[in-house]
Amino acid sequence: MTRTHWAAVVAVVLALLFAGAATVASAGGGGDSATAATPTADSADAGFARDMAVHHQQAVEMSFIVRDGTQDEEVRRLAYDIANTQANQRGMMLGWLDLWGLPKVAADREPMAWMAGDAKGGHGGHGGTGHQAEDGSLMPGMATKADVERLDKAVGKQAEIEYLQLMIVHHNGGISMAKGCVELCTVGAERDLAAGMVAAQESEVALMVDLLHKRGADARS
Helix, strand or coil, X not given: CCHHHHHHHHHHHHHHHHHHHHHHHHHCCCCHHHHCCCCCCCCHHHHHHHHHHHHHHHHHHHHHHXXXXXXXXXXXXXXXXXXXXXXXXXXXXXXXXXXXXXXXXXXXXXXXXXXXXXXXXXXXXXXCCEEECCCCCEEECCCCHHHHHHHHHCCHHHHHHHHHHHHHHHHHHHHHHHHHHHHHCCCHHHHHHHHHHHHHHHHHHHHHHHHHHHCCCXXXX
């Protein structure tokens, strides 16, 4: 089994472990998350949960790959934090979909279609902002299959640079998606989660840019 496949297996296990606890916590929460109408399959709430779960899965996978590819403790610690955080959040979002009785995969809907309904125009569409994912979907910041394979083959400093460059783009895409949920989602707990993602990932982007500079590299545009 390759490092990429092993990382994917570990990520799935992590997500499933967190999903159970997250589901219980979300179901018992108060506020508008408990009193609002159950989101529909084509709502921003459901679309964000589905798409961000896929987006997070790739971040977890890439984080486990770089932990195998370098012995640098600073990068390994960052990768571990990202993997744990995003596996936890992924479990929460999948748990909400279960609570709402909605499918985790919507084959009849285009990825990111939920953002196209933003009446304010700030997040309408996603053309040109994403990468082709392994399943053919297009989401902001997603690494291509070739990107992940290149990371999987890299070692040492090169692995660190590849990871940081890919993850900065990935985080910036995730920030755009999370901002869309803050504006469009109706479930309070989900909006709060999205707002937390924005703050945390913006902070991590700043850290990763600094780590790249220490290695004589720059972020990709």
